[in-house]
Amino acid sequence: MPHTHETGAPARPPVDALLSYPQFLWKALGVATDGGLMFYAWMTALTAVFLVGVNAYTWQLVHGQGVTAMTDHVSWGMYIGNFTYAVGLAAGAVMMVIPAYLYKDRETHDVVIVGEILAIAAIVVAIGFVSVDLGRPDKLWHMTPWIGRMNWPSSMLTWDVVVLTVYLLINLHVVGYLLYMRFLGRSPNPKWYLPFVFVSIFWAVSIHSVTAFLYSGLGGRPFWNTAILAPRFIATAFVAGPAFIVIALQVVRRLTSFHVGDGAIRTLISILRVTMVLNLFLVGSELFTEFYTGGNHTASAQYLYFGLHGKNALVPWIWSALTMNVLATILLHVSSAHTHLWRIDIACALALLGIWIEKGIGLIVPGFVPSTLHEIVEYLPNQIEWKISLGVWALGLIVFTLGLKLAVAVFTNEMRVEPSKRNS
């Protein structure tokens, strides 16, 4: 994980902290490439999927995005859908930060780093998906402030790029600083990370609201042009983030010596019980408004849920999503973390998948169907898009795994500064 912010951080004595940094990086490299058979198998598999994605992407780069299933009618698809979902995952991670820091839940505080690492990995995924969606990635520099020609503040996309980058930097700083201090065997100085943590809470909401505004600001697309979009984005984010972490925490507990208390998991489950119901409520409000009002504005929702003029490619998707979300909500409410943790895990997996559909393909594609001239051209991702998308997710999981590995090594004192250097 590249980060340099915290090197200039609390220095007592300052020289020491600076001099040990290369050692930290070197040891981190060791930890990242060292592990048991399981670890190697997992990383090899991820790398293989990633490379398949890279290969498909180069194909797309050479031949143009005509190799995807997108058209002038449905001009965003799988990539932008996944982008939206990944931003939600990143924002949802904050649901761990809030109990840990605002409500001082000790057990959550002990493992909050998992949430912060998830935020980093998810932002990497989000940026990956916007990048593979660009027709001219070679011109990306046009968006850099001052050097290029950023259309700020008019374009919501420039806002999104700014808030996502800052969110990434904040989380890199917090994670990097905490790990490094631990590595040095010092207690972290709250001055150097607490303000960032609080900013990150506010920032998490901002990244996902701005992402919603990308779509909801477009008057020509009635399906997106609704004020409920941003609240819905936040609600789904606060389901997806905690759901992912609940599963991740149990994996960490099983496979490493890192102590994960039940308390953290229970806190997340309580959050999920609320956010999932909230999400269903918002879905219901939207469906009511769409279908009770009727008229042309309902055409996209009609297409999504029931098909329009015999075209119904998304109908099985959205009903699966809805079923999964409802099932997950029920399961979560009738299961106890003490006795039936596995049921909770199934609920989390269902919610993750349900929201992935609802907020990915299920949100982006109906925005374009019917088109602004009311033509109905359908879209489902093709093989190239699947390969590239899986590749981007594999990259995210690689980042997440390595981040966790490093954190566990530092927190379990497996990775520590050499004493001779510390006192020099």
Next chain:
Amino acid sequence: MPEISRRTVLKGAGAMLGAAAFARAVAPASAWVANLSVDEFLQRHYKELSRDEMAAVLARLEAETEEKYGVRVQIQDVRPQPGVQFGYALNLSICIGCRKCAEACQIENNHDRRTNNSYIRVLEMQKGSLDLERGTAIYEHAVPQPDKFYMPVQCHQCDNAPCVKVCPVDATWKESDGIVVVDYNWCIGCRYCEAACPYHARRFNWTAPEIRGEEINPDQSYLSNRVRPQGVMEKCTFCLHRIRKGRLPACLEVCPTGARVFGNLLDPDSEIRWVLANKRVFVLKEELGTRPRFFYFFDK
């Protein structure tokens, strides 16, 4: 000791394998990289180019077209004239839906032939309804059908253009004579503008356009009909390479019914002003507040 070295050797081997696999995976990109030119990569935004720089860019683009398509073309940078605001109106009472305008657009603007691209889509609409839902762009029968009317849609050159508002890099903007243009060399291909446009007026170059050298219209301009690169957005410019030199748009010239009226909105004696003052005029999706420069009207 031997244990450690074995592990290190294995790690090294793994790293090398990974690197080799990566090299293989990206191998096809070499063709793409070979096509990148440093000048193209570093080219500044249209509005930041001096006259000399622009001349160099135009020469480079002409050479590229000749190399790729084997034809000599002339690419000019035709600027707006002062005191001119373009407007376009279309008479729905007499348009017969023959789609000659769409064809002319394809030829004039050097569109991709494989996808039969054009900036104009003609909708066949149900008489008695302006509901787009009841129209279709796909019809193959003889025209005009008695119970239908025909509504060609192209870029409306909105005064409050959503596409301009959303572009993250200012690659698309409104010129002083009202035409919305794209700098094809500055666009990053994010397609945000295509999502924002309420009139389906923008087209993306999903692949490099396919067009035979002898079909290329050699009279080109930087901001309009030059052959576009792969991966960027394009759109109707009312044929600005023609109108800024006092000619009419290609779609108007070819229209057999005279349904199309084009002119300078600032000229009180122009036909377009007469239409706006005397006909029942409307704009499409007025409720969106886009303020189009493209008007529809009925005779009776």
